[in-house]
Amino acid sequence: MNTSPMPNSGGPSLTPFEEAIVQTDDRITPSDASATGYEDATAPSFAPRHSRRRALQEAKVDAQRFRTRNGQASQAGRSPSLTHPIVLRDLPAHADARPSQTQLTKLHRSLTQRDLVILQSLYDYRYLNTLQLQELFFPSLRSCQIRLHQLKTLGLIYVWKVIETPGVRRRHSMCLISARGARVIADWHGDDQRAYVERSHEARDHCWHAVHDLEANQFFVSLVSRSREIRRQGLQIWSGEEQVREERRERAREIKQRIPTPDGRGIYRANGGRIFFDLDWDRATESLQRMRQKIASYVAYFKQYRDADKHHVLFVVPNDDREDSLQYETWRGRPDYSLDTCCSFWTTTSDRLRRWGPLGTIWLKVENRVEKPPPIGITRVGQRVAFKQLPPMDDTDRSTADCIGKPFWWERRPGGGQVA
DNA sequence: TGCTTGGAAACTTGATACAA
DNA sequence: TTGTATCAAGTTTCCAAGCA
Structure with missing residues (x-):
């Protein structure tokens, strides 16, 4: 089965991801970094407060960067996908204990801004594994593990071991916020x-969907990771499922109809514009009928918006067959011809996403305004586009330095990724 | 052997205390 | 006020444990 995305005609053999960034020559070079105030792009690019240590790796020329697995650990989305994971839940009693006001004050004194934003992120996105937290907040996996261990010791988070069958293979631990951590966050916000x-x-x-949530979150972490060193690009907003549901619930009451709830919502800044998108992570556990209903709810919801076509609904599906089916079902659910406002649907497969990353040339548009249905095998012959080529909502010159994952982003974004 | 976690040691740097 | 010593915190690398 050919799962590779269709290359553009006759070009050099760049990967879709490389194409996406080479076209604008927007990568931040070390010299740019010092000139623009960015951290050195090759040295540890983020650390709590202002990193006190910077010289060791430069001093030791031959030093090899520590890797806990083969391959390119820094490329989010390439960690092995979980197939039969078993989560070993560990519930220490003190993580559920209510802290006194004195203890809360003491905790606030001992926590850094980064710690608070980590807690906020776990609250917002439910589950993140150690590798994802490292991508978002730490320069190395080890420093991430140490800090998470400290937060666990304080009873602010749970760190659950994850093993995978057949046999037993250890995977990155899964982190979630404890009741005690939630109280600290609430107290922080008053x-x-x-x-x-x-x-x-x-x-x-209720962690039955933890794997699904981790995979959906991985999409956003990959976006952050891939865009970190690209100038004028970055993830401005990452809203978790709960937040989106809450926002749209009110709207559902107003318009008295079902509202689609994606697995996450985001605003990505690229080329001076803002790309609005909903992410729907599909593990092929839902029937096609259910998918049809979901597509119908997207069409109905976005038709009330001006520039609805610039709201992008991204479906990530497990394989080509599912993508073919989804393309067809989405075309079937196309809006009435009299309706000229409809959101844009895009599909890709999780294999393409793992291989090329979310910024790669992997997104296949659903042509739902044409009369003919998509041909069988559209997944292999359709022309795909890069993420930054999705039509943006508006133009703005606002800086991308505050985007998620940029150096010290948590200091400028005390509310975490959901609040700009 | 491969993968992840975590302990230990080495190192850097900011903050603080204290003497001159 | 300045220079020095000490401490604490954060980071990296190395390596062992545990598992099949």
Whole structure:
């Protein structure tokens, strides 16, 4: 089965990801980094507060960067996908204990801004593994592990071991916020603690979809990781499923119809514009009928928006066959001809995503305004585009330095990734 | 052997205390 | 006020443990 994306005609043999960044020559070079105030792009690019250490790797010329697995660990999305994971839940009692006001004050004093944003991210996105947290916040996996261990010791997060069958193969541990951590976040914001604790209990007790959530979150982490060294590009907003559901629930009441709830929503800044997108991570566990309903709800919801075609709904599916089926079903669910506002649907496969990353030339548009259905095998013959080629909503010159994953981003974004 | 975690040692750097 | 010593925190590399 050919799962490679269709190359552009006759060009040099660049990967879709390389094409995506070479076209603009926008990579941040070390000289640019010092000139623009970016951290040295090759040295540890982020660290808590202002990193005190920087010279060791430069001093040791032959030093090999530590890797916990073969291959390019820094390329998010290339970690092995989980097939039969078993989560070993560990529930220390003190993680659920209610801290006194004195203890809360003490905790706040001992936590850095980065720690708070880590807690906020775990609250917002439910589950992140150690590798994903490292991509978002730490210069190395080891320093990430040490800090997470400290947060675990303080009872602010759970760190659950993940093993995979057949046999037993250790995978990166899964982290989620504890009730105690949720109270710290609520106290930080000056909010009532009950809703925060409730959500933390929800994540702790109902983790059947943890793998799905980790995979969906990996998409955003990959976006962050891939865009980190590209000037004028970055993930400005990453909203978790809960946040989107909350936002759209009110709208659903207003318009009295079902509202689609994606696995995440984002705003990506590229080429001076903002690309609005919803992510729907499909593991082929839902029937095609259910997918049809979902597509119909997207069409109905976005038709009320001006520039609806610039709201992009991205489906990531497990294989080519599923992508073929989804292309057809989405075309079948096309809006009425009298309706000239409809969101744009795009599909790709998880294999392409792993191989080329989200910025690669992997996105296949669903042509749902044409009369003829997509041909069988569209997944292999369709012309794909890069992420940054998705039509943006508007133009703006605002800097991308505050985007998620940029150096010290958590210091400029105390509310985490959901708040610009 | 491969993979991940975590302990230990070495190193850097900012903050602080203290003497001159 | 300045120079020095010490401490604490953060980071990296090396390596062992544990597992099949």
